[in-house]
Amino acid sequence: MAKLQDKVVIITGGAGGIGSGMAKAMVKEGAIVTIVDLNEVAGKEMEKELQAFSPQSMFLQADLMDRENLGQIIKTVVDKYGSLDVLVNNAHASKQITIEETTQADLDLSFGTGFYPTFYLMQAALPYLKESKGNIINFASGAGLEGHETQAAYAAAKEAIRGLSRVAANEWGRFGINVNIISPLANSLGVQAWAKAQPEYYESVKSKIPMGRFGDVENDIGRVAVFLASEDSQYITGQTIMVDGGSIMLH
Template structure:
């Protein structure tokens, strides 16, 4: 029996990057993945790839900025599969700017694609996760933990996500639901593009990682998500898991 055999998992931002890597890692452990993304072309391509391993997996096109319809994502998946075991809130878009230059539009984009979808999808998923004693995996960032320059909107939304995750862990622990957070540092497509645009800065950051490398999106981050979605993590909740090669060591 695989670690996630027949568990139904929703992954937002699942068409590429860390989201698709988590989906691949999970279906290899027997999960049925419903990947949610705004990009139809990459979403359908990932759906085909996942279905070679997990034929029941599917792609749902949705714009997470459309706040009123977020609940439909949950209901559509439950109507199709009859249950929900794991919710992974991975999607997030933002623009870099200093605090002085950050606009309301920048804040709206970051909170509208990151914090609000995380919050409202958690709300909508709760009745179904109660039934399965399920898992929620949310995402933090070193940008928020360390306060990286030019990341005001992104860092604020990420830390807000950490805050509601801890509240949910306290409120929902009695239901058998665990809520945890991954803070990753990995060679995602965005990081790879950055390494080409600013190779010196990339190497400088890499040199400060105790393990000497950026993580692999599937093997290093995806496997942490598998652990948090599995029964192996049943007694862990409200925690920020630093999947970053030791870059940030929480106290």
């Protein structure tokens, strides 16, 4: 049997990038995946791709900054499939600017697309994850772990997500719910655009990755997400998993 056979999964930001890589890896392991995204065109295209492997999988268009309707995402999925096994909080948008230039609007964008949806979706999913003894996968970043310049709003929200995830791991372990964090370094569309725009800087960063490359969104990041969503990871919780080719080695 496939590792995620008939598990019901929600992935935010699933229409492209790392989110789509995880979605593809999971449907190939038997999961029923709902990708949540604001981009309707990309979402419908990805839905078709996922349904080739998992006909029940679907795209759900939603604005994660619309806090009042976040609970409806969970309700829609549970009403359709009858349960929820895995919640993946992947979506996040932010601007790259210095602390000095950062405005309240910049903070609101980062926390409004990253931290707050993660918090409220976890809260809304809890009753159903208690029933399934399910898994939550949240996302961190080397920007937060190392304090990358021009990433104040993004780094702050990512570290807030890490703190929240550790608290949830402590509070919800008694229910059999695992909460873990992936910190990725991936060859996403954004990284590919950056490589074209700043090839020298890109090569400089790549040269410092011990494994010598950026990760593949499906085969590298997606496969770790499959592991964290599966029974194989049932005794792992509260951990930040560095899926970055050895770029940051936690102590």
